[in-house]
Amino acid sequence: MKILIVALMATAGITFAGAASAQADLAQKNCGSCHALDTKKMGPAFKDIAAKYKGNASAEADLVAKVTGGKGHPAVKASKEDVTAIVKWVLMQ
Numbered sequence: 233m234k235i236l237i238v239a240l241m242a243t244a245g246i247t248f249a250g251a252a253s254a255q256a257d258l259a260q261k262n263c264g265s266c267h268a269l270d271t272k273k274m275g276p277a278f279k280d281i282a283a284k285y286k287g288n289a290s291a292e293a294d295l296v297a298k299v300t301g302g303k304g305h306p307a308v309k310a311s312k313e314d315v316t317a318i319v320k321w322v323l324m325q
Contacts, residue, residue: 255321262310263318269325282325295319 259267259278266274267281276284285291299305299315308315 252321252324255317258310258314259318259321262308262314266306278322279325282323285323291323292316292319295322 268277270277270279285295296312296316296319299308299319300312
């Protein structure tokens with residue numbers, strides 16, 4: 233039984249790590265020219281964005297609307313689904 237639990241936890245960890253890596257790749261591809269993980273470029277660092285919105289229940293929806301709406305943020309070519317995945321990853325930083 234313990235082996236099954238450990239195996240399930242390991243599988244979940246690998247799956248989560250793969251999803252986070254995919255989101256990080258999306259962020260780099262679509263946002264990397266203006267943002268970096270922990271340093272300010274043209275735009276704020278992802279970690280600074282996460283800190284600013286920490287504890288804000290509407291942060292995800294607000295950021296997706298801001299990025300896809302083109303108000304206060306340059307237009308993006310990524311789909312709304314990709315933007316949502318990127319925002320979720322940013323808020324986890």
